Amino acid sequence: MRIIEDTRAPFVTPPGLWLPGRDIVGQPHGEGFEAAKKARTPRRSTRVTFRGLKFKRRYETLAFTEFRPLLALAFNPYVVDIREQFPIYEQEAYNRAVRAGRRMFEADKMSIDIVVTLVLPPDYRIHYHGISVKLAGADLSEKDEARHQREEEALGKLGWTWEFMPSNAYSALEFSNYLVMYRTIRDQDVFAQYEEADAFAEYVKKRSTNGTLGSVMRRIAKQLAVPEDRAHELFSIAASFGMLRVDHTKPFRDDEALHVLR
Structure with missing residues (x-):
């Protein structure tokens, strides 16, 4: 899925739309969601927080490059929820940490820059889509490519889709x-x-x-x-x-x- 191309057709968000309290991995929708990483930053940081448009929560962007697509997605009528710095991990990794009486290792966790919940015509079904954002024109390293592959595979196991988006995808x-x-x-x-x-x-x-x-x-x-x-x-x-x-x-x-x- 490519969200800009695939949601270009005229569409009106249906009224009275209901979202489940939690998704398939147990993360809350809307105001109950908390980003895996917070934009608590020192001076001269490029991180941004801003008040949500359709939900009463603050959005945490770890780089200004994420602010542009986040704001644009808030005005996309197909998008009914946006969750940034979305945590993804294997259940077994969590179980190991519990058995050992410790927190999960950072290496066992991923955070997807943006996960949007879309309502799609013609039957208004709910679909989840992950987006990884990077500065436009920046070269992707082998580490970046490997991470993107892991993100796409992890979301694919859930039946979700994923895409890479440069920061200037929206003009x-x-x-x-x-x-x-x-x-x-x-x-x-x-x-x-x-x-x-x-x-x-x-x-x-x-x-x-x-x-x-x-x-x-x-x-x-x-x-x-x-x-x-x-x-x-x-x-x-x-x-x-x-x-x-x-x-x-x-x-x-x-x-x-x-x-x-x-």
């Missing part, structure tokens, strides 16, 4: 667009506003979107008798669920023309 412009929308709604409970965002999206799709983002949102806010900031929030929430589709080859800014894909 700088697309990342900037997502950042604008994220800043608008990072403190919102987006799932609680699903129906309102859906109704807003349907209204937008029936109206002209000619003009800058700012002018279009002012016009629609006036028509709906809501504050302009609220129009921006509902637009971004709708975009995160796939109800509205932004053309990410163009900048998404108040003073730039709004490009909504029809």
Whole structure:
């Protein structure tokens, strides 16, 4: 699976989606999940933590290179959960540690940079997909290649898929667009506003979107008798669920023309 190519078709996150409390390896979904490695870092570190968009937890990125795909995936309507620094280990390795009364050796554990939970059409089945992220243009060593093979094989045993993703798989412009929308709604409970965002999206799709983002949102806010900031929030929430589709080859800014894909 290649997540960018395979989730390119228009899709709206289904409402009322239920996820099991834990997956097949016993890891919690959503707010109960804890990253295997934390971004507690010294000065001048490239590590980043940020508030989740669809779940009330902080995401731990061990390198800034992981921040761009993590944020982009949060706005992918096929993606219904994101778990970073995901721990993978053999049950027997855990059992040995328990019998010996010690913690597992680090060599017995792997952490996958990103594991996403996707809901896939046509029957909305749940699928798990691992992603290893590395700085674009960096040469992969034999150690890197061996690790990637171990990750793909480990996830394959679970029926999951895996891919390698360079840090620039999502363009700088697309990342900037997502950042604008994220800043608008990072403190919102987006799932609680699903129906309102859906109704807003349907209204937008029936109206002209000619003009800058700012002018279009002012016009629609006036028509709906809501504050302009609220129009921006509902637009971004709708975009995160796939109800509205932004053309990410163009900048998404108040003073730039709004490009909504029809």
